[in-house]
Amino acid sequence: VCTSRCQKFLISRVGEDWIFLILLGLVMALVSWVMDYAIAFCQQAQKWMYGGLDSNMLLQYLAWVTYPVVLITFSAGFTQILSPQAVGSGIPEMKTILRGVVLKEYLTFKTFVAKVIGLTCALGSGMPLGKEGPFVHVASLCAALLSKFLAALFGGLYKNELRNTEMLSAACAVGVGCCFAAPIGGVLFSIEVTSTFFAVRNYWRGFFAATFSAFIFRVLAVWNQDEETITALFKTRFRLDFPFDLQELPAFAILGIACGFGGALFVYLNRLIVECMRKQKTINKFLLRKRLVYPAMVTLIISTLTFPPGFGQFMAGQLTQHESLVALLDNRTWCRQGVAEEFDYISHSHAWKHPQVNVFITLILFIVMKFWMSAVATTMPVPCGAFMPVFLIGAAFGRLVGETMAVMFPDGIHADGSVYPIVPGGYAVVGAAALSGAVTHTVSTAVIVFELTGQISHILPVMIAVILANAVAQSLQPSLYDSIIRIKKLPYLPELGMGHHEKYNIRVEDIMVRDVRYITLSSSYREVQEVLMTGQLKTLALVESTDSMILLGSIERSQLQSLLSLQLGPTRRLDHLRRHAQDNGTHTHTLGAHTHLDTMDSPPSPPCTHTHSYTSNSSNTSARHGVRFLVSVAEVIWNPLPQIAEWEEQQLDEPVDFNNCKIDPAPFQLVERTSLHKTHTIFSLLGLDHAYVTSTGRLVGVVSLRELRKAIEGSVTVTGVKVRPPLASFRDSGNTTSVSEVTELHKLWNRHRGLSLPREPTPPDMEDQLDLVFLCE
C-alpha cells in the first residue's frame, strides 16, 4: 500500500516526465561510464599484450593484429545474429523515426543488447570508430524501453504516442550529452542532426536530462578517483589574456574552408566505398555469403598499417584516439627549437616526435592515413559512428596549420610590444570543430568543443571556421547522415537548403498526381476491390460522388480490406450456404465438407460487434437470380461450388456499407496554388505522408512524399518501410488487416478476373474537374 501511495505521490508531485528524464539520464550515464571503462580495459589489454611480447617482432605483430580482428569479427557476428538493426551509427534511423516513420525492430531490447555489446567490442579494438552516433541510438533505445517499463508499472500516460516522440528527442540529446559530457552541445547537436522543426518545449527536457546525465557521468569519474573534481573531458590550458590575434583570423578562415572541402570529401569517399562494394557483383555476392570477411579484412589492413614498429611509427600508431586527442590539444608548440627535451614529460607527445622524421611529416601521414581508414572503417557492419574519428582528423589538421603558423611567425603576429606566440593547440580545437561540423552539417560542434576542452576563449575563430566549413561542405555534399539515409533508402524528406529560391515558385499543381484513387459513397464492393488492387498510398480518398467529387475524407486501405473480407468472409459465406441448402434441400454433404475446409483455412474473422443490414438489396438479388443461374451452369466445370461464385458476384455488386468503417473526416488538404516551399514546410511540420489537393471541396489531385521528394531532388524510390505521420495517431485502426486477409483478397481477385472481364477502373477526367464554377486562387 505504502509503495503505491508513494508512487502516486511522486507522480502527482514530481511529474512523470521528471522521473522519466532522471531515470533516463542515470541509466545512460551508467551505460556510458561502464562502456568507457570496458573500452579502456580492452585497449589496455591490447597494449599489455603488445608490450609483453617485445622480444619477438612477429609474435608482437600477430598479437597487435589478431586482437582487433577477433574483436571486430565478434562484434559483427554478434550484431548480425542478435539484431542487424544495431549496425552503424543510428542517427540516420533516429532522424527518420522522429520524422514519423515507423522502423520496425529499431527500438527493441535485442537491439539494445546488440548495440551496447557490439559497440564496446568495436571501440575496444582500437579501430578509428566513434561512439557518439551509436550513443544516440542507445539512448533512444533506453528511452523506448524505459517508457515501456514505466507504462507496465504505472500505466496511463506512457502509452501516449506524441509523448513518446517528445521523449525520443530528449533521449537523442542525452545520448550526445553523456557521451562527451557536453550537455549544451549535445542538445544542440541532436536538434540539428535529427529535427527539421523543433518544439521548444522538448528543448527543456533535453537540457535537463542531458545535464543530469553528464553530471552523473563525470561524478562517476570523480568517485572512481580518475579525476579530482568535475572538469572537461579534454581539458585545455590555453592562455586567457590573449587567446589569438585578430590577424590570425584569415588563417582560421582558411582552415575552416579547407575543413569544408575535407568534410565533403569524407562523405563522398564513404559513399563511394559502399557503392563500389554494391556495384561489384562478384565482391558483393562473396561478401553477402561471408559477412564476416569484410570487417575482418578491413581490420587486418588497418591494424597492419598502424603496427607501431612498422609504418605505425610514422603516424603515432600506438596511441588510442583519446591519447592522440589529448596530445593534439596540448598548449605547447611542437616545432619550436629546443623543445625536444620538453617532449619527454608530456605524456603522449613523444609518439609524434620520430627521431628521423619531421613532426610535419608525421602529422601529414597521420591525417592522410586516418582519413581513408576512418572512411573505410565506418562502412564495416558493426555499431560505430564517424564523429570521433573525424574530430580527431580535424584536430590533427588544425595542429598542422597551427604548427606551420608557429614556424612562419615564431614571435607571434602582434605588433605592439608584448610577444604573444601562436598557440597551435587553438588551431587544433578550431580544426576539430570545423571538420566534424562539415561532415555532419552542424554548427553546434562549436559548442561541443568548448564543453570538451573546457575553454571558450577561441569562440570567434571556432564559429567562423565552423560556419565557413559548413558553407563549403553543404554546397558540395549532403551530410554524412543524409548520405547514409540515401544509401539505406530510408524514407526521408530532404531539406530545402539555403538558396533554393526557385522552390518558392513551384506550385502544388505542377507536382501533384491528378489520377487519384478514390471511392464514392455509392461504390460497390467490386469497385472497392478494384481500387484496392491499384495505387500505393496507405489511404484512399472518399468522395461524395463521381460527379461532385467533393472530398468527404480518407479511409485506410486496411479498413477497406476488412470491409471486403467481412462481406465475402467465411462467416457470411457459410451463412449463405446454409440458407441455400435449406432452400434447395440438396448439396448437404458438399456443404459439410466445405464448412470443414472453411474453418480450417480461413483466419479467425475479426471480432464483429455490429449487425449488417442487407434488406435494401434482397429484392435486387432475387430478381437477378434467374440470369445468374444460367451463368453458373457454365462455371460448374472449374468451380466446385457454383452457388458460391454466384453469391460472391452478388455480394460484390452490393454498395459498400460504411458503418463501423473508420473514416478520417479531415485529411490534410492543399490547394493547387500552394507553393512547394509551403508544402514542404507543412509536410515537415506535421509529418505527413500525403495530402489531397482540393479546389472548393472538390478533389483534384494528391501529393505524396514521393512527389515532393522528386520535386526537390529528383527521383528517389523508397520501398519496404511503412510511413506513418506522428500526428495521425487518431487515425489508428483497431482492427488491422492481417496479411492472410490480403492474400485471400488477391485470390478472390484472380478468380474473378477469369470469370468476368475486369472493369477498367475509370479514371475521373480531372481536366474537366478543374474547370469549376468557382474561380479559385
Place this chain on the structure above:
Amino acid sequence: VCTSRCQKFLISRVGEDWIFLILLGLVMALVSWVMDYAIAFCQQAQKWMYGGLDSNMLLQYLAWVTYPVVLITFSAGFTQILSPQAVGSGIPEMKTILRGVVLKEYLTFKTFVAKVIGLTCALGSGMPLGKEGPFVHVASLCAALLSKFLAALFGGLYKNELRNTEMLSAACAVGVGCCFAAPIGGVLFSIEVTSTFFAVRNYWRGFFAATFSAFIFRVLAVWNQDEETITALFKTRFRLDFPFDLQELPAFAILGIACGFGGALFVYLNRLIVECMRKQKTINKFLLRKRLVYPAMVTLIISTLTFPPGFGQFMAGQLTQHESLVALLDNRTWCRQGVAEEFDYISHSHAWKHPQVNVFITLILFIVMKFWMSAVATTMPVPCGAFMPVFLIGAAFGRLVGETMAVMFPDGIHADGSVYPIVPGGYAVVGAAALSGAVTHTVSTAVIVFELTGQISHILPVMIAVILANAVAQSLQPSLYDSIIRIKKLPYLPELGMGHHEKYNIRVEDIMVRDVRYITLSSSYREVQEVLMTGQLKTLALVESTDSMILLGSIERSQLQSLLSLQLGPTRRLDHLRRHAQDNGTHTHTLGAHTHLDTMDSPPSPPCTHTHSYTSNSSNTSARHGVRFLVSVAEVIWNPLPQIAEWEEQQLDEPVDFNNCKIDPAPFQLVERTSLHKTHTIFSLLGLDHAYVTSTGRLVGVVSLRELRKAIEGSVTVTGVKVRPPLASFRDSGNTTSVSEVTELHKLWNRHRGLSLPREPTPPDMEDQLDLVFLCE
C-alpha cells in the same frame, strides 16, 4: 550596366539570403557599438558633472538627479510623440509577431528611430535598465527595413512573406548576439524566448548573422583601441585546474533554487506595480494626462537613493551597471582577512568596501534596493529591457553566497592535501545565469554567461542552478515576457507546460463553438449581409447547403463585404436609376442630383475586370415588381428615392454570385476527437487563427484561438489586433475592403432594419448534424 550585372552575379552566386544576413549583421553591430559609445559618453558626462561639483553637496545632488530625470523624460516624451510602439522591451511583441499576428506600426522606420534614440537616452541616464530586449526589437526593425529596402532595389524574393518570418527570427538572434557579443547564446535565447516551434534551417541563418555581428562588434572595439584583441565582454580569470569542488554543488543548487524564487518574485512585483497603477483610478487618470510625470518621478526617487554621498555609498551607487558587473565577477575574495589593501588596485571594488560597513551589508543593500528599483524602472514608458538589471542582481546575490561560503570554508572544502580556496566570482556567474534564467524562463542564459565571461569551467554548476531556478520559477509565475503579453493583452497562445497531462484528455468537441456562422452556395445577398453583422472570426465557412453542411471552403469577411458593395454599389445603382429613368421617362432632375452625390461620396469602386451575368434573376425580379411597388409607396415619406430602396431589396434577394470571390478551398480542419494537446500543436505549428471541426466533410463546429486559450488557462479577452496566420498568405485578397465600404454596409443594414423585420439568422441545429450516417472516430 556593370552595376546591375554585378548585382545579378552577387545574387546568383552568393545568394540573397547571405547578402541580407551580412548586411543585417553589419548594421546591427554598428548600431550596437555606436549606441554603447553614446551610452558610455552619457554616463561619463554625469560622472564628470558630479565630480566637478564636489565643492557643494547640494549642487552635486542637483546635478546627479537632474541629469537622469532630463534624459528619461526626454526619452519618454520623444518615444511618445514619434512612436509609442517603441516603448518597453519588444520581445513580447516579437514573440507575437513570429506567432503570425500582425501588429501594426511595430516594424516601421519611425519606431526604429524612436527605439534607438529613446533607448540610448534611457540607458545613458544610468537607471537600472537593460539593452537586450529592445535590441531584439531594433534588430527586427532593421531586418524589416532592410528587407523593404532590398525589395525596392532588387525586387523579387524580398516580398515573400514566409521568408520575412524566417528573416525576423534570424534578426532576433542577431539582436541578442551583438548586444552581448554572444552569438551562440543569442541564437538560443532568441529561440527560447520567441518561438514555440523552431525551423532548424533558421537556426543556421541565426548563427551566421549573429556570429558575423558579434565579430564586427568586437572588431570595432579592437580598432577603437579599447581592447588588444577579441575577447569576452566581461572576461573572468578563474583558475582552470580546479574550478570548484564537488562538495560545493549543494551550495550552487541552493543558489539556483533561491534565484528561482527571486525570479518569480521579480515577475510578480513587476506585474503588481503595473496593475496597481491601473486600478488606482485617480493615479491612473492623472498619469494618463501627464504622461511624463511618472517616469520623471521614478527617476527622481531612484537617483536620489543612489546619490553616492547619501545612501548610495552603502550600495555602490556611483558605479554603472558595467562597472558593477566587472567588480562582481572578479576572481578575488572580498571578505578575506588582509585583502583590504588589495582592493586599491582593483578598479571599482573600493566602491563595495565602505569604511564603516561590512561588505555583506553593502551586498545585501545592493540586492534589495536594485531589486525593487529594477522592477519599478522597467515599468517606465521608455524603451528598456529587464535582462541586464536582473543579471546584475543575480551576480550580486551569487557573490553574496560565494563570500559567505568563503567565510565558512576559508581553506576550501577539498579534503586531499592541496588547498583550493573557494572562488566567490564563480558563484556570481552562477547567480547571474540562474536569476536571469528564472525571470525569462530560459536555460540559454547559461550559454550567455559563458560567452560573456569567456570561461566555461563552471558549466555544471551553472547548468544545475539554471535548471533548478527554471523549475521553481516556472511553477510559480509566467516568464517576464509572457507576463507582459498578458498585461498588454497581446493575442498569444500560452504554452502547454510540463505536467499539463490532463490536456491529452480534453477533445476538440469539448471546447468547440457549435454555432458556426456560415453561408451556403445558394445564399442570397441578404443572408450574407446578416451573417456579416454577427460573429468575430475573420473568415466565414462556405457550405454546400444547410441540409448537407458539407464544408466547401472559407471566405474572408472582406471578400464578402466587397461582393455586397459591388452588388449594391454606386455603379450598379446609377445604372439601375438610368434604366429606370429611361423606362419611366421621369425623375430626370432627381437622377441628375443623385448622380452628382454618388460620385462625390462613394469611394472609388474596386477595379472590376469581369462582367457579371444577371440573366438568371431577371424574370424573378420583374415578377416581384408589382408587389414591391406597393411597398415602395409607403417608403416615400422618409426615402427620397423609393425606386432605389425597392431596387436594393431586389438586389439583396438575389443569390450571391461567387465568381471572382476568393475562396480558400482548404481551410484547416479538425475532427471532434482531436485532443487539445494535438490542437495546440497544430495551432502553434501552423500559426492558425481558427480551424473548422468537420465530421466526414460536414461542418459541425469551429475552434478559434480564443477557445483554445480559454481551455488552456481560463478566459483572456483580446481586442484591437488583427490575427493572421503566417501560412495563410495564399489567402491574401487583392481587393481589400476599405473602411468606408464597411461603414456604407452598416448604413445599409440600419436602413433595412427599419424597413423589414430582420430575419433571425437561423442557427443550424448542430445536434442533429452530429447524428450522421457515418460512425466517426
